[in-house]
Amino acid sequence: MSIVKEFLLLKRDLGGLIILFVMPLVLVITVTLIQDSTFKAATENKIPILLVDQDKGSVSKTVFENLQKNKFFSVVTQIDNKPITEAMARENVYKGKFQLAIVIPKNxxxxxxxxxxxxVQNIVSKMGFSDAVTAPQPSKVIQQKEVKLYFDPAVQLSFKNxxxxxxxxxxxxxxxxxxxxTFQNQFGEENAQFEQKSFITFKEIIPRINNKEILPNSVQHNVPAWTLFAIFFIxxxxxxxxxxxKSQGTFVRLLTNPVSNLVVIMGKTVTYLVICMIQFYMMVAVAIFLFPHIxxxxxxxxxxxxxMSVVALxxxxxxxxFGILLGTIAGTQEQSAPFGAxxxxxxxxxxxxxxxxxAMPKIMQIIAKSSPMNWGLEAFYDVLLRNVSFFEIIPKISLLFLFFIITTSIALYYDKKKRTV
Structure with missing residues (x-):
């Protein structure tokens, strides 16, 4: 009957119940769309960059050709049909019109x-070939050159790097x-060909499940994260x-029944646990059936x-x-609502x-281990992305259940102590 009572209370606030289910769906769709479009912007859409060529030589020509071939950038060398100067580039980038400008120095x-x-002449002469080649001339000091990069102050550090x-x-x-x-020219081997292709390459080894590669994407990261966020917003x-x-006196009347406070708490637990699971399955259904259409x-x-259902539970x-503890300690709705959010x-x-x-500082990485959201999120990632077994998530779900036991016990003890006083 305690569970029935909780459902009747929720039923009376139909608007609040709808918000409870609709808002998390809007949240996960919006955030995933934004992050997915950001990912595509970084991988599919070319970023226009300004190129200021003060060199007009072979190096600047090669840089221009390589940038043109690059799938991430499109090169802009003129603005309003005028060649770009360094001052123009700096002004346009610092005003946010372009994200990057490259200035190639003179000579x-x-x-x-x-x-x-x-x-090369120094190396060749030390190898004993000084008689076979042109005698080295006195070296002049050649200053180190700087290729200047101007970044929009609003771009992220990861993009800069x-x-x-x-x-x-x-x-x-x-x-x-x-x-x-230069070595070819020194030894008179102009026809010799040196392979420019990198000898050492990198290959990402992608995990496979049932002979299929599992490629992480924005959905796999966002759905668990924002589902967890929605669950905790309960x-x-x-x-x-x-x-x-408490304020309406209902709680006092409930205590006059021949049941303990634990029964009342368990009624709330079961009711809101059902809501949490409905939220979870709605989020998963949207991610499976609606996402491909948008x-x-x-x-x-x-x-x-x-x-995943076990982790959500x-x-x-x-x-x-946490909600029971907060509601027990708070004296008014004005205390519980802002503090809860x-x-x-x-x-x-x-x-x-x-x-x-x-990506957090070391001290925050340590603090993060104390957040129940971190335990739940890591458990979701273990299941969805790392393909672990049930036994491997037991430590994390045990921490979550222990958190429930501790917070509920504190709430019951606090309430009993307060009523005794």
């Missing part, structure tokens, strides 16, 4: 070749080719419900649904325990829902 090709000639790495690799290949060519209506019962990858839960226990957001932030834990 880069000539000075690079001169420096390589010096180095990836661009600088790509350009550094490109310049290194140009230098290597120039060194090979804290707000649950805590408000408890506060209402341009998103479908969520692949092949062989994972049972274990124990995550629901943790969220309900803020605490859930904080738990999500430190738990890795928004920012991956590995």
């Amino acid at each position: 880069l090709s000539a000075d690079l070749q001169a420096k390589i000639d010096q180095n 990836s661009v600088m790495s790509s350009i550094d690799k490109m310049i290194s290949q140009i230098e290597t080719k120039s060194i090979y060519t 804290v707000i209506p649950l805590s408000i419900n408890i506060v209402k019962e 341009g998103l990858p479908s969520l692949n839960i092949e062989g994972h649904l049972f274990l 124990f995550s629901g226990f943790a969220a309900i325990g 803020t605490s859930v957001i904080i738990l999500a932030a430190i738990g890795g829902v928004w920012v991956p834990v590995f």
